[in-house]
Amino acid sequence: MSSTERPSWAPESIDLDLPNAARVYDYLLGGAANFEQDRIFAEKVLEAMPEARSAARLNRAFLRRAVRFCVETGIRQFIDVGSGIPTAGNVHEIAQALDPDSRILYVDSEPVAVTHSELILRGNANAEAIRADLTDPESVLGSDAAQRLIDLSQPVAVLMVAVLHFIPDDAQPHRAVARYVEAMAPGSHLVLSHAVRQDSTRADTVNELYERSTNPGIGRPPEEIAAFFTGTTLVPPGLLWTPQWRPETPGGAGDHPETSLVQAGVGHKP
Structure with missing residues (x-):
C-alpha cells in the first residue's frame, strides 16, 4: 500500500507520510x-x-504469559493502556479463552489502533476500545467504557506493555503510572515492559530515527523502569529481560536474553 492510498479503516486525520x-x-x-x-x-x-x-515478538510473548498469569491469579478485568494495533494473541483473546466473562478495556492514542480494535471487538460485549492518552489517567478511568466494564473496587490488571518508552520525562510518566496504581484495588497487578537504554552507536542511530517519527522513543535504565512499580511488589522472578519472565519451557529464555532489548515485570498491589 503506498502512502497515497488510504484504506477505508484509516481515519482522515492520519498523516500517511509520517x-x-x-x-x-x-x-x-x-x-x-x-x-x-x-x-x-x-x-x-x-x-x-x-x-x-525478534525483540517485538518476545515482548508480545511476554504479554501473553502475563495475561495468563493474571487470569490464573483471579483477575477478570484488564485495562490495556497503549494497547497498539491488534494482532494475534490480543488480551481479550487470551483472557476470554480462559474465562469468557473477562472484561477488557483497550486504550490507545493512535487512531488506527482504536479503529482496528473496534472492528475486531464488534459483538464482544465484554471488550471495548477507546482513544485516550496514557498521561491523562482520569480520561481513561473516568471514561464511559471504563465505567461500564471496570469495577475499580475489585482487582484489575493494568497493562502498559512497550508504551512508556514513548513517553518523555517532561510528560511525567512516573506520575501517571502512580495514579493508575493508586486507583487499583488491593490484589491488582501492574503489567509493564520498557526498552532499556542502550549506549551504542547502533542505539543512537535508532534513537535518531525515532526522533523524526511521530513517537520519539526514550530508553531508560533498569532503575528508572523499576521505579514505575512503586506502590506494588514485584512478582517473582522480578524485573528481567522479556524472555526471562516465566518462560514456558526450561531454557526458554535463551542464551542471550539481553538481545530482547526490553525488560518486563508484573507488580502486585498488596
Missing part, C-alpha cells in the same frame, strides 16, 4: 495495518538493530 510507532510495531510483528513510510522506517531500524523484530 511513520508511527504503533504501525511500525505492527509491521515488526508481521501485521498488515501499516503504511509505506512505516515499513521504510522499520527496515531502517532493522538495518541498525537487526534484533528489533
Whole structure:
C-alpha cells in the first residue's frame, strides 16, 4: 500500500507520510495495518538493530504469559493502556479463552489502533476500545467504557506493555503510572515492559530515527523502569529481560536474553 492510498479503516486525520510507532510495531510483528513510510522506517531500524523484530515478538510473548498469569491469579478485568494495533494473541483473546466473562478495556492514542480494535471487538460485549492518552489517567478511568466494564473496587490488571518508552520525562510518566496504581484495588497487578537504554552507536542511530517519527522513543535504565512499580511488589522472578519472565519451557529464555532489548515485570498491589 503506498502512502497515497488510504484504506477505508484509516481515519482522515492520519498523516500517511509520517511513520508511527504503533504501525511500525505492527509491521515488526508481521501485521498488515501499516503504511509505506512505516515499513521504510522499520527496515531502517532493522538495518541498525537487526534484533528489533525478534525483540517485538518476545515482548508480545511476554504479554501473553502475563495475561495468563493474571487470569490464573483471579483477575477478570484488564485495562490495556497503549494497547497498539491488534494482532494475534490480543488480551481479550487470551483472557476470554480462559474465562469468557473477562472484561477488557483497550486504550490507545493512535487512531488506527482504536479503529482496528473496534472492528475486531464488534459483538464482544465484554471488550471495548477507546482513544485516550496514557498521561491523562482520569480520561481513561473516568471514561464511559471504563465505567461500564471496570469495577475499580475489585482487582484489575493494568497493562502498559512497550508504551512508556514513548513517553518523555517532561510528560511525567512516573506520575501517571502512580495514579493508575493508586486507583487499583488491593490484589491488582501492574503489567509493564520498557526498552532499556542502550549506549551504542547502533542505539543512537535508532534513537535518531525515532526522533523524526511521530513517537520519539526514550530508553531508560533498569532503575528508572523499576521505579514505575512503586506502590506494588514485584512478582517473582522480578524485573528481567522479556524472555526471562516465566518462560514456558526450561531454557526458554535463551542464551542471550539481553538481545530482547526490553525488560518486563508484573507488580502486585498488596
